[in-house]
Amino acid sequence: MQNESAEAGDIPPGNVATSILTAPPNDSSDPPRTRPRSRRMTKAKRRNLRLGLMFISPWIVGLVVFIGYPVVYSISLSFTRYSGMGAPTWVGAQNYITALTDPLVSKAASNTLFYAMIAVPLALVIALVLAIAMNQNVREVALYRTIFYAPSLIPAFAMSFIFIVFLNPQFGVFNQIMNVFNEGNVNLLGDPTGVKIAIVLITQFGAGNAALIFLAGLRNVPKTLYEAARVDGAGPLRQFFSITLPLLSPVILFNLITGVSGALQVFTEAYVITNGTGDPDAGALFYMMYLYRNAFGFAELGYASALAVLLFLVGLGLALAIFRFSRRLVNYDVEAS
Amino acid sequence: MIDRRRFLTGAVGSAAAGLGLSSCARIPEDADNVIRYWGMDDANTDKDEAVREAYLQTDAGQGVEIHIDQVPVSSEADMSHIITAVRGGTAPDLWWTGRFTSVQAASIGLLEPLDPLIERYEDVSVEEFKKQWIQFAVDEVTYDGQLYGLPTDTDARGLMYNEDVLRESGIDLDMFDPEQHVLTWDELREAARQITEVDGNGDYTRFGFAPWLHEGWAYTWGFGLGAQAYDNDTATVTLDSPEWKAVYELYADWAEEFEYSKVDVFFATYQPPNAPPSQTAMFSGRLGIQSTGPWQLQANEKYAPDLPLKYTWLPVVNDGDPTYTWSGGFALAIPSGANITKTLWDYMKFHAGFEGQSIILPPLGNVPTNLRAIEERKYNPKAEIFRQMLPDSIARPPLPVGQAIWDTLDRGKESVSIGSRTPQEAIETNQAFVEPKMDLFEGYKMPDTYGQPNEVPES
Numbered sequence: 102m103q104n105e106s107a108e109a110g111d112i113p114p115g116n117v118a119t120s121i122l123t124a125p126p127n128d129s130s131d132p133p134r135t136r137p138r139s140r141r142m143t144k145a146k147r148r149n150l151r152l153g154l155m156f157i158s159p160w161i162v163g164l165v166v167f168i169g170y171p172v173v174y175s176i177s178l179s180f181t182r183y184s185g186m187g188a189p190t191w192v193g194a195q196n197y198i199t200a201l202t203d204p205l206v207s208k209a210a211s212n213t214l215f216y217a218m219i220a221v222p223l224a225l226v227i228a229l230v231l232a233i234a235m236n237q238n239v240r241e242v243a244l245y246r247t248i249f250y251a252p253s254l255i256p257a258f259a260m261s262f263i264f265i266v267f268l269n270p271q272f273g274v275f276n277q278i279m280n281v282f283n284e285g286n287v288n289l290l291g292d293p294t295g296v297k298i299a300i301v302l303i304t305q306f307g308a309g310n311a312a313l314i315f316l317a318g319l320r321n322v323p324k325t326l327y328e329a330a331r332v333d334g335a336g337p338l339r340q341f342f343s344i345t346l347p348l349l350s351p352v353i354l355f356n357l358i359t360g361v362s363g364a365l366q367v368f369t370e371a372y373v374i375t376n377g378t379g380d381p382d383a384g385a386l387f388y389m390m391y392l393y394r395n396a397f398g399f400a401e402l403g404y405a406s407a408l409a410v411l412l413f414l415v416g417l418g419l420a421l422a423i424f425r426f427s428r429r430l431v432n433y434d435v436e437a438s
Numbered sequence: 439m440i441d442r443r444r445f446l447t448g449a450v451g452s453a454a455a456g457l458g459l460s461s462c463a464r465i466p467e468d469a470d471n472v473i474r475y476w477g478m479d480d481a482n483t484d485k486d487e488a489v490r491e492a493y494l495q496t497d498a499g500q501g502v503e504i505h506i507d508q509v510p511v512s513s514e515a516d517m518s519h520i521i522t523a524v525r526g527g528t529a530p531d532l533w534w535t536g537r538f539t540s541v542q543a544a545s546i547g548l549l550e551p552l553d554p555l556i557e558r559y560e561d562v563s564v565e566e567f568k569k570q571w572i573q574f575a576v577d578e579v580t581y582d583g584q585l586y587g588l589p590t591d592t593d594a595r596g597l598m599y600n601e602d603v604l605r606e607s608g609i610d611l612d613m614f615d616p617e618q619h620v621l622t623w624d625e626l627r628e629a630a631r632q633i634t635e636v637d638g639n640g641d642y643t644r645f646g647f648a649p650w651l652h653e654g655w656a657y658t659w660g661f662g663l664g665a666q667a668y669d670n671d672t673a674t675v676t677l678d679s680p681e682w683k684a685v686y687e688l689y690a691d692w693a694e695e696f697e698y699s700k701v702d703v704f705f706a707t708y709q710p711p712n713a714p715p716s717q718t719a720m721f722s723g724r725l726g727i728q729s730t731g732p733w734q735l736q737a738n739e740k741y742a743p744d745l746p747l748k749y750t751w752l753p754v755v756n757d758g759d760p761t762y763t764w765s766g767g768f769a770l771a772i773p774s775g776a777n778i779t780k781t782l783w784d785y786m787k788f789h790a791g792f793e794g795q796s797i798i799l800p801p802l803g804n805v806p807t808n809l810r811a812i813e814e815r816k817y818n819p820k821a822e823i824f825r826q827m828l829p830d831s832i833a834r835p836p837l838p839v840g841q842a843i844w845d846t847l848d849r850g851k852e853s854v855s856i857g858s859r860t861p862q863e864a865i866e867t868n869q870a871f872v873e874p875k876m877d878l879f880e881g882y883k884m885p886d887t888y889g890q891p892n893e894v895p896e897s
Contacts, residue, residue, distance in 0.1 A: 182878070184546035185521045186774065199874065204867060271707040286641050291702035293856065377516060378845075381702075382852045397518035399842050399875070400546045
């Protein structure tokens with residue numbers, strides 16, 4: 102049972118997500134802040150700051166060069182017509198107007214939402230189950246953790262190729278199972294909905310990453326709560342729904358937001374399986390695939406940038422909405438310490 | 439013990455050295471006697487190398503270094519590799535590229551025009567120089583009146599059939615003999631019915647033909663039904679014409695009898711995606727007829743040398759209608775920023791000219807674009823029927839939005855065959871998708887010679 106093995110105060114190092122999200126957002130018990138006597142830093146503080154900045158400078162440089170600059174550049178390109186060569190031509194909001202009327206944008210967006218609505222909840226459940234399995238108080242737990250996490254190490258493109266074989270109508274495992282139920286051969290990858298479902302399944306093999314975060318969260322739940330619950334006669338199921346799940350809610354929120362963000366950017370699996378076309382019948386034409394096609398197939402980098410900005414805004418909006426709606430559901434009250 | 443200052447200095451120094459070393463990775467020297475060439479795919483590197491060796495034996499090739507690289511791409515349509523190379527200043531001097539996308543590449547400034555080189559290095563006019571190659575191939579690499587590539591190989595589309603399968607199905611083989619007859623669509627449908635076999639589950643175990651498979655692109659049947667993507671006279675996109683609707687009705691009609699999902703299962707079973715080239719439904723005797731081109735000859739000879747695989751013309755609507763087909767192929771082009779020298783130009787001419795095509799084409803299976811190479815039969819003798827198709831062949835329209843047109847036509851084919859859209863909806867969507875993109879090239883004219891019959895010498 103996972104709750105018996107939960108060690109109070111055993112916070113794995115590096116569990117930033119959990120520690121950030123378990124921190125109370127607004128602690129009214131803090132003493133009122135006093136104004137610093139002097140804004141001037143001491144020599145030692147300045148030296149520490151300088152050294153600190155030097156240590157994190159690779160990260161700062163990376164953030165500015167590889168994220169900050171491309172984001173700003175993309176936003177500026179989104180207002181231009183630009184092929185990647187020559188000088189961009191200013192077109193104002195034209196790319197955004199085109200995006201709103203482009204039938205393939207809505208098709209790609211609906212494909213992506215379909216994927217996200219199935220893949221994200223499923224990934225949360227699978228990751229939680231894996232985390233609970235990884236948290237068992239047995240001698241071979243390290244081996245189990247490795248086994249459960251191992252599929253996450255397989256690159257997405259390799260897993261996609263494996264699934265192409267799994268789903269082969271002649272000798273694939275999927276059709277062997279279907280044949281047990283006397284169903285005819287089915288080519289899941291040849292059906293516009295089937296191919297999306299297949300991609301949902303493929304991405305679940307990456308659940309190990311989220312499971313590790315859940316595992317950290319599970320080990321952060323105070324053991325005393327489970328002991329008290331047992332004394333009160335609560336069974337394992339009751340303990341799970343009344344203790345584990347509420348106290349894991351910040352971690353669930355974190356995994357939900359990163360999951361939604363990842364789902365909106367689904368690309369590799371669909372690109373490999375459909376050879377970049379998004380077929381059949383644009384069933385696997387996800388938003389990022391269409392964006393890529395515009396950038397490097399049609400050489401419309403301005404339009405692709407506008408699509409990227411729209412995706413960023415939608416992702417931001419969804420994250421804010423999730424934060425807003427989860428306020429009453431996420432429990433920040435208990436910390437392991 | 440090492441102090442922090444030294445540690446940081448060392449770390450920064452190591453990082454800088456690492457960056458320096460990695461940026462000194464093997465990039466051939468940018469000298470005038472060095473040519474960096476992005477060549478054919480992995481399977482055909484030997485042909486590129488054979489041309490290089492032949493060139494190095496010539497007087498002009500003395501002291502020249504030619505570095506051949508293969509840069510894999512997922513599809514012809516993906517230009518990310520060349521765009522990033524040109525932008526990054528690491529573009530090759532010479533690039534083996536699909537002719538179909540070269541106009542689009544030229545329109546965005548990715549390629550160097552060749553007219554100035556012809557004027558500088560050749561004793562003949564540009565028009566005279568271009569006459570070495572078949573007209574449709576030249577048209578396909580012409581943008582805004584300038585030449586942007588030298589055509590290499592070409593092809594044509596026809597029907598390939600397995601005589602054994604047809605004979606077992608009781609089909610009169612004379613109907614498929616290209617010397618005697620051109621099939622009509624009705625005759626092809628009847629033959630497909632006779633070949634097709636179904637098992638107890640309703641799955642196909644042997645299949646005849648379906649128009650959306652293999653080379654059954656919308657363009658393939660569209661050229662036979664008179665469909666044109668662009669009207670040169672009015673400079674307008676014409677993807678919503680009744681002819682295009684007829685193309686999609688053809689798919690829909692066949693899909694009613696041969697259900698798309700069942701055909702899809704058949705192919706996923708006997709010729710799964712990413713299967714090795716030896717594993718095809720045709721080679722295993724489960725497919726009777728398919729649309730294909732001369733490039734198939736190489737695989738036929740390698741993997742199924744004993745199968746009686748023959749070729750014939752594409753089907754026509756009515757008996758006696760003229761035959762039709764379309765041709766694609768590749769070209770050699772110079773990306774922007776290349777080190778353009780007389781050496782490069784000489785090698786480019788050699789590779790895409792008579793000498794190079796004479797080396798590449800016979801083992802490749804395709805047909806030369808160089809007229810002298812055609813005349814001297816520098817191609818696989820089994821490709822003769824495709825050579826016969828060339829005079830009336832046509833290239834896909836050389837438009838700067840060619841890839842977008844291709845994509846939407848193909849998507850329409852899938853939709854109509856699956857049944858998610860009607861032919862009318864498909865053509866309306868295609869028109870709406872392409873028209874705004876083409877509006878950016880207002881008044882654009884394809885070469886006047888586009889779509890005209892080609893002069894091809896008898897071999």
